[in-house]
Amino acid sequence: MTTTHSSRHGDLAPAQPYLEQYDRLKAELPGAALSWVRDLREQGRNRFAELGFPTTKVEAWKYTSLKLLERVAFQPAKPAAAGVHFDLLPHVGKGPRLVFVDGFFRADLSSTGGLPAGVELLGLADALSARAELVGEHLGRLAVSDEQRFVALNTAFLADGAVVRVARGVEVAEPVELVFVSLGSDEEPTAFHPRTLLIAEPQSKAVVIEHHVGLGIGATFANHVAEVFVGEGAILHHYKVQREGAEAFHLSNTAATVGKDAFYDNFILTTGARLARNEVHTTLGVGATCHVNGAYMIGDNQHCDTTTVIEHREPHGTSREVYKGAIDDHARAVFQGKIIVRPDAQKTDGHQLNRALLLSDTAEIDSKPELEIYADDVKCSHGATAGELADEALFYLRARGIPKDEARGLLIAAFLSEALDEIPEEPIREAFQGYVSGWLNAR
Amino acid sequence: MIEIKNLHATVDGKEILKGIDLTIRPGEVHAIMGPNGSGKSTLSYVLAGREGYEVTKGSVTYFGQDLLALEPEERAAEGLFLAFQYPVEIPGVANTTFLKSAINAMRKRRGESELDAMQFLKHIRAKTKQFGMSDEMLKRAVNVGFSGGEKKRNETLQMAVLEPKFAILDETDSGLDIDALKIVADGVNALRSPERSMLVITHYQRLLEYIVPDKVHVLAHGKIQRSGGKELALELEKHGYKEFGVNEAA
Numbered sequence: 001m002t003t004t005h006s007s008r009h010g011d012l013a014p015a016q017p018y019l020e021q022y023d024r025l026k027a028e029l030p031g032a033a034l035s036w037v038r039d040l041r042e043q044g045r046n047r048f049a050e051l052g053f054p055t056t057k058v059e060a061w062k063y064t065s066l067k068l069l070e071r072v073a074f075q076p077a078k079p080a081a082a083g084v085h086f087d088l089l090p091h092v093g094k095g096p097r098l099v100f101v102d103g104f105f106r107a108d109l110s111s112t113g114g115l116p117a118g119v120e121l122l123g124l125a126d127a128l129s130a131r132a133e134l135v136g137e138h139l140g141r142l143a144v145s146d147e148q149r150f151v152a153l154n155t156a157f158l159a160d161g162a163v164v165r166v167a168r169g170v171e172v173a174e175p176v177e178l179v180f181v182s183l184g185s186d187e188e189p190t191a192f193h194p195r196t197l198l199i200a201e202p203q204s205k206a207v208v209i210e211h212h213v214g215l216g217i218g219a220t221f222a223n224h225v226a227e228v229f230v231g232e233g234a235i236l237h238h239y240k241v242q243r244e245g246a247e248a249f250h251l252s253n254t255a256a257t258v259g260k261d262a263f264y265d266n267f268i269l270t271t272g273a274r275l276a277r278n279e280v281h282t283t284l285g286v287g288a289t290c291h292v293n294g295a296y297m298i299g300d301n302q303h304c305d306t307t308t309v310i311e312h313r314e315p316h317g318t319s320r321e322v323y324k325g326a327i328d329d330h331a332r333a334v335f336q337g338k339i340i341v342r343p344d345a346q347k348t349d350g351h352q353l354n355r356a357l358l359l360s361d362t363a364e365i366d367s368k369p370e371l372e373i374y375a376d377d378v379k380c381s382h383g384a385t386a387g388e389l390a391d392e393a394l395f396y397l398r399a400r401g402i403p404k405d406e407a408r409g410l411l412i413a414a415f416l417s418e419a420l421d422e423i424p425e426e427p428i429r430e431a432f433q434g435y436v437s438g439w440l441n442a443r
Numbered sequence: 444m445i446e447i448k449n450l451h452a453t454v455d456g457k458e459i460l461k462g463i464d465l466t467i468r469p470g471e472v473h474a475i476m477g478p479n480g481s482g483k484s485t486l487s488y489v490l491a492g493r494e495g496y497e498v499t500k501g502s503v504t505y506f507g508q509d510l511l512a513l514e515p516e517e518r519a520a521e522g523l524f525l526a527f528q529y530p531v532e533i534p535g536v537a538n539t540t541f542l543k544s545a546i547n548a549m550r551k552r553r554g555e556s557e558l559d560a561m562q563f564l565k566h567i568r569a570k571t572k573q574f575g576m577s578d579e580m581l582k583r584a585v586n587v588g589f590s591g592g593e594k595k596r597n598e599t600l601q602m603a604v605l606e607p608k609f610a611i612l613d614e615t616d617s618g619l620d621i622d623a624l625k626i627v628a629d630g631v632n633a634l635r636s637p638e639r640s641m642l643v644i645t646h647y648q649r650l651l652e653y654i655v656p657d658k659v660h661v662l663a664h665g666k667i668q669r670s671g672g673k674e675l676a677l678e679l680e681k682h683g684y685k686e687f688g689v690n691e692a693a
Contacts, residue, residue: 390531391494398516399491399525400605401520404514406548410540411533411535414533
């Protein structure tokens with residue numbers, strides 16, 4: 001990574017309260033007895049102290065201002081006092097499910113029965129307390145805090161989250177589901193920093209679905225980091241749906257390394273949060289394939305930022321990226337997609353497509369596709385469009401008796417389907433289409 | 444059932460319809476013939492309620508109500524159907540989803556129960572067969588990748604399924620070979636009934652050999668220039684639209 005001067009244009013003042021909270025909390029955090037965990041946290045803390053909050057002068061944050069987030073005096077989450085309605089917890093499949101409330105693993109709400117041999121599924125805090133060897137080799141290896149200030153912040157507060165580890169050659173039939181509930185409190189705004197590790201060892205196969213839902217009241221700040229290791233020849237489908245409430249801030253960094261001939265399939269569906277930013281960074285090995293797809297539907301004053309970096313480091317890699325979004329009211333979307341092809345990555349095949357549908361005159365999309373190519377024998381392309389619903393099609397549907405709102409809904413769902421169709425598993429695709437319908441019906 | 448009086452309409456500020464008078468009674472099939480640019484399609488869009496077609500004068504009374512005050516979907520619910528000259532392609536919406544939504548929207552408005560997927564398929568099966576629509580075509584996105592003939596068959600299928608009271612066929616013959624034309628015309632003829640009226644808009648007489656009208660009107664320069672029986676169509680075929688000040692072969 002090249003370090004540019006602009007990346008340092010942070011604002012240190014809003015970072016201060018978080019540093020003070022860290023100093024108060026650090027002795028109580030899980031794994032505090034382990035020096036390597038303490039060191040990792042210190043590094044994160046120090047890096048965040050240096051970088052501070054980004055301003056819009058920082059290139060990567062040019063289109064996303066965090067002023068609203070900075071203004072809220074978030075406090076570290078405490079184990080929830082309020083109950084969570086079990087029936088409200090989403091579950092697409094019938095497989096194992098880990099539930100987290102404000103970042104804390106909740107064994108009482110989770111189910112890990114019937115796991116095949118060779119699959120480990122547990123909370124990170126439990127792993128740090130009792131089975132640190134399970135995560136020691138991977139934790140903090142991918143999501144390095146050098147440039148990423150919110151990875152740094154997450155690392156400082158590193159405590160709980162999900163650990164999914166699938167042993168060599170093991171195939172997990174049912175999707176593993178991770179439910180992150182933003183509950184918050186009516187007393188004070190709540191922040192939490194979950195860290196997730198997905199480790200698919202060579203030749204293994206698994207599907208992981210992350211649900212992010214808001215079930216409470218009050219402002220929440222979820223600062224997620226996921227580190228994803230896809231071993232040689234492994235196949236990992238990693239789907240995420242974020243449906244948090246109107247007072248939620250959702251920042252997320254996913255860093256994935258995709259091994260030789262492995263396949264990593266990432267999909268992110270966003271309908272929720274006041275402000276959401278999903279960053280996905282993938283690096284590809286020899287003959288590796290990654291799909292970085294997603295869809296978003298936002299309205300009111302929502303802000304949804306998708307920032308992706310796909311880095312081809314070795315030859316014969318393939319990457320596909322399809323992002324589609326519908327933006328209504330005063331909402332604003334940002335898409336920054338970069339494909340990097342390193343000098344050794346000959347025969348790379350990389351394609352990126354991002355299309356936005358503007359549903360109102362005040363909706364906005366800022367789109368920044370970037371190709372950075374240092375190899376000469378590659379196929380790479382990108383395309384970006386922004387448009388409105390086709391009047392012709394809308395009239396055609398209405399002329400057949402379909403009411404205007406329903407006709408719009410059909411056309412919006414049709415527009416998004418180009419992205420959703422990229423989800424190969426039918427039950428999951430249907431569930432995600434259901435979230436799209438849910439959004440449309442609620443409008 | 445439909446009475447058009449002194450209808451004037453503009454598109455992008457330009458007056459296209461300059462005083463149309465036309466009355467169609469239940470069971471009647473009227474044909475409107477006219478050269479390109481005479482206002483034929485504008486009339487069909489105005490009647491169906493397309494945005495951007497502004498009525499500046501005149502009235503349209505449909506079963507005793509002011510048609511122009513209704514939204515396009517309300518007009519459809521009242522039994523008005525426009526078979527499009529250029530059926531619209533809608534990527535991402537399956538033909539079945541489209542048809543089912545249309546049927547159920549109508550049923551809902553009439554206070555009838557909505558059809559589920561199985562009932563819907565049963566409901567349309569005989570008709571899809573009649574128009575040679577395969578299951579595969581039904582699964583495809585609306586009109587996407589359809590040939591010209593397939594698009595027109597799809598329009599006629601929709602008409603047959605939605606059973607309108609008043610159907611406007613806008614150049615339904617354009618782009619059809621003779622076999623497709625026969626399939627479409629047979630479909631239209633099967634729908635003729637004492638309660639159902641039709642307005643067949645065409646440039647050529649050919650279609651009227653298959654769908655025989657009760658009355659023929661010549662539209663040119665935004666006005667109906669002449670009206671007559673079906674023999675008027677044959678006359679136009681021979682002499683073209685010259686007598687209406689249009690220099691074009693019919």
